[in-house]
Amino acid sequence: MASRSTSSLCTTTLLLLVVSWATSASARNFYQDFDITWGDGRAQILNNGDLLTLSLDKASGSGFQSKNEYLFGKIDMQLKLVPGNSAGTVTAYYLSSNGSTWDEIDYEFLGNLSGDPYILHTNVFSQGKGNREQQFYLWFDPTADFHTYSILWNPQRIIFSVDGTPIREFKNAESIGVPFPKAQPMRIFSSLWNADDWATRGGLVKTDWTQAPFTASYRNFNADNACVWSSGSSSCASSTSSSSDGNAWLSEELDSTGQDRLKWVQSNYMIYNYCTDAKRFPQGFPPECTMS
Numbered sequence: 001m002a003s004r005s006t007s008s009l010c011t012t013t014l015l016l017l018v019v020s021w022a023t024s025a026s027a028r029n030f031y032q033d034f035d036i037t038w039g040d041g042r043a044q045i046l047n048n049g050d051l052l053t054l055s056l057d058k059a060s061g062s063g064f065q066s067k068n069e070y071l072f073g074k075i076d077m078q079l080k081l082v083p084g085n086s087a088g089t090v091t092a093y094y095l096s097s098n099g100s101t102w103d104e105i106d107y108e109f110l111g112n113l114s115g116d117p118y119i120l121h122t123n124v125f126s127q128g129k130g131n132r133e134q135q136f137y138l139w140f141d142p143t144a145d146f147h148t149y150s151i152l153w154n155p156q157r158i159i160f161s162v163d164g165t166p167i168r169e170f171k172n173a174e175s176i177g178v179p180f181p182k183a184q185p186m187r188i189f190s191s192l193w194n195a196d197d198w199a200t201r202g203g204l205v206k207t208d209w210t211q212a213p214f215t216a217s218y219r220n221f222n223a224d225n226a227c228v229w230s231s232g233s234s235s236c237a238s239s240t241s242s243s244s245d246g247n248a249w250l251s252e253e254l255d256s257t258g259q260d261r262l263k264w265v266q267s268n269y270m271i272y273n274y275c276t277d278a279k280r281f282p283q284g285f286p287p288e289c290t291m292s
Contacts (some may be wrong), residue, residue, distance in 0.1 A: 033221055034188075036064045042213070051219050054192040056082075056089060057212040058172065063191030066223075070095070070139060071185040071234055073226025074249040076150045079109075080217040081118060083143035086111025088196030088207030091216045095186040095272055101128040103181035105151055109142070110199045118142055124161055124170045126179040132286070134168050135272035136265065146219060154250045155182055166254060166262040167269075173288040185229035192216050196264075225249045 029049025036043040039062025042055040054062045075095070082089055089111035096104040104125035109118050120136045140147065152159040158181070160168040172180040192214065197205040225247070227236035236247055254262060266273075274280065275289035 004160075028221060030064075030218075030221070033068070033223075034064045034066055036062070040065050047215040053215055053217050054091070054190065055194045055213040055215045056194060056215075058194075058209045061191060061193035063189065063193075065190075066188035068152075069185035069187050069229040070223065070226045071229045072154050072182075072236070072250060073223055074150070074152045074224040074252075075188065075226055076148050076220070077188075077218060078148050078220040079142070079189075080144075080146045081142045082108050082111055082192070082214040082216050084268075085114045085208050085211050086118070086143075086214060087113050087200040087205040088179070088194060088200050088215050089192065090195040091188045091192050094188075095151060096125075096189055097184035097186045099184075103127065103184045103186060104130065105153060105160075105181065105186070105279070107149055108161070109153075110195075112200055113205060120162075120167075122168050124158060124181070126181050126242070129179070131274065132170070132288075133272060133274050136167055136269045137271060138162065139265075139269060146217070147222070152249060153181070154252060156251065157249075157253060160255065165265060166258050167252070167265045169254065169262060171288070171291055173291055176287045176290075178288045185224060190218070211242060218270060261270075 013238070030045045030052045031049040034045075034052065036045070039060055041056070042057070042060060042062035043064055044053050044055075045051070046053065052064065054064070056062065075094060079091070079093065081091055091111075094104055094106040094108075096102060102125060103168040104123070106121070106123040106125075108121040108123075110121055114116055117137045120138060122134050122136070123130050124132045137145075148161075148163050150159075150161040153163070156172050158170040159166050172182070175182050186279070194207055196205070197203045227234045229235075236250070275285055278285075
């Protein structure tokens, strides 16, 4: 009996060690994945790399970027936004390439007076052309806790999701002459900065610097399902890889439930859509607006 108990104990200990090693080996942290790029100490990586904070005061904001470039990916980040009177501030979280004909996939969180809702501003740039804004209120307080903001970017579509709920889909419309981001690798960027000339009520409400420093927090970055671009090649075998090699997201689309949730968000929480702004496009809406 004693030898069986000892053997069982050793086996259990070994299993715990293996699980612990596997967990630590797979865990990501901000030291590994990101570089702080500006802010003179206002951006900090804390808790052994599990937490990153950006701060803004009257002298400067702050920002970071990913070490890796990606060409397609399913990317998650949890954010907790600036609480209280955040009017005039913008927290930007986005993917972007370089150059004058850059591609970009944008989340921007526009601050507001205490008690008034944040505005979530989204945009898609392709070959240097944007002007594809959609804006939303959120169905929760984004300053009270962390929430997950996701981008699914594959050759067919870009889907913006919040806590797993899709809020926007931008489909590949190359067939009708609309450029789509698919050839330029992009890094992840984030920054917290002062934009009180336009961010809140078109610039009418200014930043209250007596409330500074303003701080936004980040955790639980995940890009396990993403194609890392390095030295001219992708970590994914092919952009047409199938689910058999774990890259099902490369052809992922919204199922009927996802489409229903997207409609729910857009019916109840969308506050601006460039595809319905007739005054802005008197000669006719952009061609992608005709796609269902």
